[in-house]
Amino acid sequence: xxxxxxxxxxxxxxxxxxxxxxxxxxxxxxxxxxxxxxxxxxxxxxxxxxxxxxxxxxxxxxxxxxxxxxxxxxxxxxxxxxxxxxxxxxxxxxxxxxxxxxxxxxxxxxxxxxxxxxxxxxxxxxxxxxxxxxxxxxxxxxxxxxxxxxxxxxxxxxxxxxxxxxxxxxxxxxxxxxxxxxxxxxxxxxxxxxxxxxxxxxxxxxxxxxxxxxxxxxxxxxxxxxxxxxxxxxxxxxxxxxxxxxxxxxxxxxxxxxxxxxxxxxxxxxxxxxxxxxxxxxxxxxxxxxxxxxxxxxxxxxxxxxxxxxxxxxxxxxxxxxxxxxxxxxxxxxxxxxxxxxxxxxxxxxxxxxxxxxxxxxxxxxxxxxxxxxxxxxxxxxxxxxxxxxxxxxxxxxxxxxxxxxxxxxxxxxxxxxxxxxxxxxxxxxxxxxxxxxxxxxxxxxxxxxxxxxxxxxxxxxxxxxxxxxxxxxxxxxxxxxxxxxxxxxxxxxxxxxxxxxxxxxxxxxxxxxxxxxxxxxxxxxxxxxxxxxxxxxxxxxxxxxxxxxxxxxxxxxxxxxxxxxxxxxxxxxxxxxxxxxxxxxxxxxxxxxxxxxxxxxxxxxxxxxxxxxxxxxxxxxxxxxxxxxxxxxxxxxxxxxxxxxxxxxxxxxxxxxxxxxxxxxxxxxxxxxxxxxxxxxxxxxxxxxxxxxxxxxxxxxxxxxxxxxxxxxxxxxxxxxxxxxxxxxxxxxxxxxxxxxxxxxxxxxxxxxxxxxxxxxxxxxxxxxxxxxxxxxxxxxxxxxxxxxxxxxxxxxxxxxxxxxxxxxxxxxxxxxxxxxxxxxxxx
Numbered sequence: 001x002x003x004x005x006x007x008x009x010x011x012x013x014x015x016x017x018x019x020x021x022x023x024x025x026x027x028x029x030x031x032x033x034x035x036x037x038x039x040x041x042x043x044x045x046x047x048x049x050x051x052x053x054x055x056x057x058x059x060x061x062x063x064x065x066x067x068x069x070x071x072x073x074x075x076x077x078x079x080x081x082x083x084x085x086x087x088x089x090x091x092x093x094x095x096x097x098x099x100x101x102x103x104x105x106x107x108x109x110x111x112x113x114x115x116x117x118x119x120x121x122x123x124x125x126x127x128x129x130x131x132x133x134x135x136x137x138x139x140x141x142x143x144x145x146x147x148x149x150x151x152x153x154x155x156x157x158x159x160x161x162x163x164x165x166x167x168x169x170x171x172x173x174x175x176x177x178x179x180x181x182x183x184x185x186x187x188x189x190x191x192x193x194x195x196x197x198x199x200x201x202x203x204x205x206x207x208x209x210x211x212x213x214x215x216x217x218x219x220x221x222x223x224x225x226x227x228x229x230x231x232x233x234x235x236x237x238x239x240x241x242x243x244x245x246x247x248x249x250x251x252x253x254x255x256x257x258x259x260x261x262x263x264x265x266x267x268x269x270x271x272x273x274x275x276x277x278x279x280x281x282x283x284x285x286x287x288x289x290x291x292x293x294x295x296x297x298x299x300x301x302x303x304x305x306x307x308x309x310x311x312x313x314x315x316x317x318x319x320x321x322x323x324x325x326x327x328x329x330x331x332x333x334x335x336x337x338x339x340x341x342x343x344x345x346x347x348x349x350x351x352x353x354x355x356x357x358x359x360x361x362x363x364x365x366x367x368x369x370x371x372x373x374x375x376x377x378x379x380x381x382x383x384x385x386x387x388x389x390x391x392x393x394x395x396x397x398x399x400x401x402x403x404x405x406x407x408x409x410x411x412x413x414x415x416x417x418x419x420x421x422x423x424x425x426x427x428x429x430x431x432x433x434x435x436x437x438x439x440x441x442x443x444x445x446x447x448x449x450x451x452x453x454x455x456x457x458x459x460x461x462x463x464x465x466x467x468x469x470x471x472x473x474x475x476x477x478x479x480x481x482x483x484x485x486x487x488x489x490x491x492x493x494x495x496x497x498x499x500x501x502x503x504x505x506x507x508x509x510x511x512x513x514x515x516x517x518x519x520x521x522x523x524x525x526x527x528x529x530x531x532x533x534x535x536x537x538x539x540x541x542x543x544x545x546x547x548x549x550x551x552x553x554x555x556x557x558x559x560x561x562x563x564x565x566x567x568x569x570x571x572x573x574x575x576x577x578x579x580x581x582x583x584x585x586x587x588x589x590x591x592x593x594x595x596x597x598x599x600x601x602x603x604x605x606x607x608x609x610x611x612x613x614x615x616x617x618x619x620x621x622x623x624x625x626x627x628x629x630x631x632x633x634x635x636x637x638x639x640x641x642x643x644x645x646x647x648x649x650x651x652x653x654x655x656x657x658x659x660x661x662x663x664x665x666x667x668x669x670x671x672x673x674x675x676x677x678x679x680x681x682x683x684x685x686x687x688x689x690x691x692x693x694x695x696x697x698x699x700x701x702x703x704x705x706x707x708x709x710x711x712x713x714x715x716x717x718x719x720x721x722x723x724x725x726x727x728x729x730x731x732x733x734x735x736x737x738x739x740x741x742x743x744x745x746x747x748x749x750x751x752x753x754x755x756x757x758x759x760x761x762x763x764x765x766x767x768x769x770x771x772x773x774x775x776x777x778x779x780x781x782x783x784x785x786x787x788x789x790x791x792x793x794x795x796x797x798x799x800x801x802x803x804x805x806x807x808x809x810x811x812x813x814x815x816x817x818x819x820x821x822x823x824x825x826x827x828x829x
Contacts, residue, residue, distance in 0.1 A: 003075075003076045004073060004074065004075055005073075005074045005076070006071070006072075006073060007071070007072045007073070007074045007792060008071045008072070009070045009072075009796065010068060010069050010070065011067075014068050014069065021069070024068060024069070028061065028065050031061055032058065032061065035054065035057050035058070035061070036050075036054060039054055039057075039828070049826050049828065052822065053819055053822055053823055053826070053828065056815055056818050056822065057819050060812060060815040060816045060819060063811060063812045064812070067812075072792035072793060072795065072796065073792070074790045074791070074793075075790065075792075076789075076790050081178060082129040082130075082131065082178065083130050083131070084132075084133060084173065084176055084178065084179050084180065085131070085132045085133070085179075085181055085182075085183070085778075086133050086135070086169060086173065086179065086181070086182040086183065087132060087133065087134045087135065087149070087183045088134075088135045088137050088165055088169065088183070088184050088185065089114075089134065089135065089136050089137070089149055089186065090137060090138060090184075090185065090186025090187060090216075091107065091136045091137065091138045091153060091156070091157055092138040092155060092157040092158070092159060092160035092186075092189070093155065093157065094187055094189045094217075094746075094747045095110070095160075095186070095187060095217075096155050096156075097187075097217060099217050100216065100217065105155075106155075106187055106217045107155040109216060109768060110185055110216060110768065111151050113769070113771055113772070114134070114149075115151070116772060117771060117772055117775055120772065120775040120776065120779065121775070123779055124778065124779055128779065130778075133148075134148065135147050135148060135149055135169065136148070136149045136150065136153055137160075137164075138157025138158075138160050138161065139158065139159055139161060140159060140161040140164045140193070140194060141164075141634075141635075142164050142168055143168070144168050144171075144172040147165075158634075158739055159192065160186065160189055160190055160191060160192070161191070161192030161193075161194075161195070162186070162190040162197035162200075162753070162757070163190070163194065163195025163196055163197040163199070164192050164194060164195050166184075166195070166197060166200035166201055166203075166204070166211075166757075167195045167200045169182070170203050170204060174203075174207070179204075179207075179209045180778070181209060181212060181763065182211045182763075183213075183214065183771075183774075184211060184213045184214070184757060184758075185213075185214045185216065185768065185771070186213075186215075186216060186754075187216050187747075187749040187750065188213075188749055188750030188751060188753040188754045189746055189748070189749070189750055190750070190753055191252075191746070193230065193231070193250070193284075197753065197756075197757060198753075198756045198757060198760070201756075201757040201760070201761055202760060205760055205761030205762060205763075209761070210762040210763035210764075211758050211763045212758050212763035212764045212766065212774065213754035213755070213757050213758040213764075213765050213766070214767060214768045214774075215749055215751050215765070215766070215767050216767075217747075217748075218748075218749055224254065224255070224321045224746075225254060225255040225256060225317070225319045225320055226252075226256075226320055226321035226322065226325070227251065227253050227254075227256055227259075227261070227279070227306060227307055227320060227323075227325075228251070228254075228326070229249050229250070229251050229304055229305075229325065229328040230251070230252055231249070231250040231328060231630060232247065232248070232250075232302060232303075232304050232329065232330040232630060233247070233248045233250075233330065233630075234246070234247055234248075234302055234330065234332045234629075235248065236362060237332055237333065238332070238333035238334065239293040239332060239333070239334055239335070240293065240334070240335055240363060241296060241297060242292060242293060242294075243292070244291075244292060244293075245291055245293050245332065246288060246289075246290050247273075247289050247291060247302060247304060248286055249263065249286070249287045249289075249304040249306065249328065250284070250285070250286055251285040251286075252282065252285070253281070253285060254282050254746055255282065255319075255746075256279055256282075256317060256320070257279060257280060257281055257282050258278065258279070258280065259278070259279050259317060260276060260277070260278055260279075261277055261306050261307050261308075261317075262274060262275070262276050262306075262308040262309075263275055263276075263277055263287050263305065263306045263308070264304070264305045264308055264312065265291050265304055266302070266303045266304075266305070267291065267294060267300050267303075268300055269301075269303070271312070272291040273289045273290070273291045274308070275287075275289055282746070287304070287306070289304075293332070293334050294334050297334050297335050298334055299331055299332075299334075299733050300332045300334060301331055301332075302329065302330050302331070303328070303329045304327060304328055304329075305326060305327040306326050307320075307323060307326045314326050328737065329630070329735055330629045330630040330735060331630075331732075331734060331735065339363060339364050339365065339393045339394060339609055339610065339613045340365045340367070340391060340393050341358060341364055341367065341392065341394045341395075341396065341609055342367050342368075342369070342385075342387075342390070342392045342394070342395045343355060343366065343367070343369070343396045343398065344368075344371060344395070344396070344397050344398065344400055344405065345368075345369075345370065345371070345396070345397070345398025345399055346370060346371065346372055346398065346399045346400065346432070347372060348398075348399065348432075348578075349579070349581050350398065350430065350432075350578050350579055350580065351368070351398055353581040353584065353601065354396070354580075355368060356602075357601060357602035357606060358605060358606060358609060360602065364606070367384050367390070367392075368384075369384050369385060369408070371400050371404045371405070371408055374407050377408045377409070382408075382409065385412055386409075387425075388415060388419075392425060393425065393426065393612075394426040394427070394428065394609050394613050395416060395425060395427050395428075396427075396428045396429075396430065396609075397429050397430070397435075397439075398429075398432055399430070399433055399434050399435050399578065400432075400434060401434040401435075401438055402437060402438030403437070403438060413439070413443055416443055417440065417442040419570070420442070420564065420570040420572075421442075421564070421569055421570075423570075424569055424570045424614065425570045426570050426571045426572065426573075426609075426611075426614075427443060427444070427570065427572050427573075427612070428572070428574075428575065428608065428609075429444055429448065429573070429574050429575065430577070430578060431448070431451070431512075431513055431514035431575065431576045431577050431578035432451075432578045433451065435448055435514055436448025436514060436574070444572060444574060445522070445526070445562070446516060446517070446518055446522055446560060447517045448515070448516055448517070448574060448576065449514060449515035449516065449517045450514065450515060451512050451513070451514055451515075452466075452512055452514070452515050453511060455511075455512075462511045465509035465510060465511060466510045466511075466512065466513055466532045466533070466534070467501075467502035467509050467532055468498075468501070468502065468509070468510060468530050468558055468559075468577060468580070468583075469498070469502060469530060469532065469555070469558075470498055470529065471528055471530060471531065473527055473528075473529055474528075474529035474530045474559065475494050475495065475498075477529060477607060478529055478559065478604055478607045478608050479494060479498060479529070479530065479604060480603075480607065481493060481599070481600050481603060497586075497596060497600060500586065500596075501583060501586050501597070501600065508583060508585055508597065509582065510532070510577050510578075510579055511579050512578070513532055513558060513577050513578070514576040515556060516556070516557045516558070516560055516576050518557055518560065523557070525562070526560050526561065527560065527561055527562055528557045528559070528560055529559040529561060529573075530557075530558045530559035531556060531557055531558050532556055532576075533555045557576075558576050558577060559573065559575045559576070560573070561573035561574065561611075570612075571611065571612050571614070572612075573608060573611075575608075580601060580604070580605075581601065583600055583601045583604075584597045584601045586600065622641075622642070622643045622644075622656075622706050622707065622708050622728045622730035623640075623642055623643075623644070623706070624639055624640070624641050624658070624704040624705075624706045624730045624731060624732040625732065626638075626639050626704065626733075626734045627639070627640070628734060629734050630734065630735045630736075630737060631696075631734065631735075631736060631737070632736070632737055632739040633695070633697070633698065633699055633736045633737070633738060633739055634695075634739045635695075636694070637694045637695070637696065637734065637736075638691050638693060639658070639660070639691060639692050639694065639732070640688070640690070640691050641656055641658055641683065641690055641692060641706045642654070642656070643708045643728070650689055650690070652690070654708050654709075655708060655709065656683050656706055656707070657680050657707045657708070658680060658681045658683060658692045658704070658705070658706050659675055659678040659679070659681065659704075660678065660681065660694050660703070660704050660705075661674055661702065661703045661705065662700050662702055662703075663700065663702065663703050669703055669731070670703050670705075675703075681693075681694065699736050699737055699738045701733060701735050701736075702733065702734055702735070703731065703732075704731060704732040704734070705729065705730075705731055706729065706730040706731070707727045707729050708727065708728055709725045709726070709728075710725075
């Protein structure tokens with residue numbers, strides 16, 4: 001198809017709106033009048049001669065005016081462009097219901113309609129370049145590459161997951177510019193659990209691709225009634241002991257919407273929480289209940305039951321199909337308790353950013369007491385300073401002297417010393433004007449000195465900054481910037497980033513520090529984790545971290561700490577810095593801007609607190625981490641496995657033996673002989689580490705066992721007393737549940753869902769029998785304007801004129817030359 005239009009692109013200044021073209025007309029009229037007047041006044045001019053010469057001159061003037069206006073006839077050409085029409089057909093079990101015309105099954109009606117539409121599909125491809133791509137969908141693991149429509153394929157899918165289908169097809173075709181539409185054929189009985197179908201359809205609409213639906217079946221069939229707990233999740237998982245855990249049960253209540261039910265959460269068969277809920281929807285109800293995690297670490301079975309009577313037994317509602325699916329279970333891993341931290345400091349930026357760094361992770365439970373003055377503390381502050389009652393793991397004392405602490409709580413420091421010795425509480429002291437003053441030796445074994453800084457007394461400008469240089473020991477513990485449990489650190493990254501931090505750029509180093517007065521004996525006895533230097537020449541050197549991480553000549557300890565006695569006693573740190581928040585500026589002035597400094601600052605403080613709380617290393621060197629704690633037997637389980645080295649990273653060469661064994665009811669772990677009989681699984685490696693893949697053959701509980709030979713620090717294998725290799729073991733559990741089909745519980749066609757998929761996207765909600773007519777309308781539609789390309793005749797663009805502009809110049813020259821030559825010939829010059 002083509003359409004025509006007139007176009008002009010006047011040259012400057014005639015293009016100035018609105019006076020340009022009228023001015024050009026006036027100039028043209030004046031030129032014509034001047035030309036006529038000039039010729040009529042010549043003595044050799046006769047009427048015939050003037051007419052001939054005037055025609056030539058006016059023709060040349062017309063060429064000039066046309067060149068100034070540059071008029072064209074535009075032609076919009078719309079060539080046939082390849083495009084795609086997507087068609088998806090529901091092949092779930094509900095499509096076998098025989099409620100279509102003549103008592104035929106829904107899927108049979110679809111097959112016949114698509115067969116009848118095949119000539120229209122062929123015409124769309126031949127005449128409009130529209131390629132029709134047909135899919136079949138149903139189960140949640142729909143794969144775009146293998147889910148192509150096959151007329152002979154049976155309708156036997158246990159679910160009809162419209163959301164998963166729309167999501168994955170969109171992911172496949174989102175880069176395609178020309179998608180004419182998406183046709184969804186089915187009965188609208190959507191029982192997917194992961195994706196919301198209407199939300200996924202809306203993604204097509206936002207791209208300008210209308211989703212049109214074609215309903216199959218009727219809503220005259222009778223539906224069954226049933227309540228089913230289809231899944232249980234725990235958040236967080238793993239959880240810390242005694243912390244809150246949110247247990248969420250997903251419950252479907254087919255034809256029981258609005259019913260009141262009683263739900264119960266049990267941990268290892270011990271009831272923990274009972275609550276009443278209203279099941280507001282037929283499917284997708286979420287019952288959320290909060291329970292406390294057990295007080296010891298380990299693997300715990302969490303069970304949710306719905307529909308309990310006063311005696312705590314499951315009783316089916318009137319008309320309910322079966323009460324056997326009114327409960328579900330999962331596993332929860334409980335780790336060590338989250339770290340309780342008390343910060344006693346003045347209100348200053350250092351404390352603010354320290355607090356925020358810890359609170360960004362749920363495992364840190366942070367409490368603050370501000371001591372700006374010697375005023376009597378409030379009742380709330382007194383309660384927080386009661387160390388015995390609060391059971392803190394770590395106490396951080398900032399710019400506060402011992403006198404300030406004693407006035408706030410006279411027994412604070414004696415009680416802190418007692419808890420350090422008896423319960424292993426960790427303590428850390430920070431720099432500042434009042435820091436380290438009067439702190440007893442049984443709380444802080446070393447003494448802190450005055451502040452070292454260089455500040456202009458008149459302007460307050462900082463004249464010198466100081467590096468914080470981690471030692472080798474410090475890089476392993478507090479200053480490590482990469483690597484996490486189950487992941488090896490990236491070689492050299494910590495050194496590189498801290499060398500950047502200390503390179504001398506303004507705002508990334510410390511403005512001062514408290515000198516830590518260590519005797520020679522204390523230097524030998526305690527660990528120096530970081531050092532600094534008051535020497536400007538040494539401080540200007542950007543490469544601080546040498547092999548071994550030792551203090552350079554002239555350096556002074558900045559971060560010092562140690563373990564008091566055995567592991568039952570507390571650890572301590574003395575840190576002379578008081579403005580580490582300046583580290584956060586690293587990368588903020590770069591382009592592109594990075595958050596390297598923010599991450600380094602926050603990780604440093606978290607690692608300090610974890611080290612003080614004895615939680616910087618995990619107890620087990622071998623681990624097994626199932627991706628799902630509850631999954632359907634049709635799904636694939638991924639279990640991450642590995643063995644840790646002494647530095648916390650994974651050992652990629654460790655020989656791992658992984659077995660997954662089914663557990664008998666009530667059995668905490670398999671018998672040794674049963675575990676040995678289970679086949680060892682193949683350990684795979686990908687970018688995230690090592691893993692095994694497993695599909696449960698039957699519903700039930702499964703036990704994951706990972707073993708590896710124990711090794712000494714030098715890498716040599718450890719042996720048992722009998723000379724056999726000593727093995728380290730890591731375990732985990734998960735539950736496989738039956739993939740119970742929800743398809744035949746609700747078999748009524750759902751036109752409301754089909755309307756929600758189509759109408760908001762600009763599509764149509766039709767019946768299956770309307771499909772041929774819809775395709776005929778699509779065939780008759782003119783192509784969109786998106787592909788139209790205008791062509792101009794003539795084209796005044798010099799790169800596209802195709803010889804017109806040179807020819808136009810020749811015409812102008814011929815007219816002007818003929819007029820001039822004729823005037824010479826007639827003596828009118």
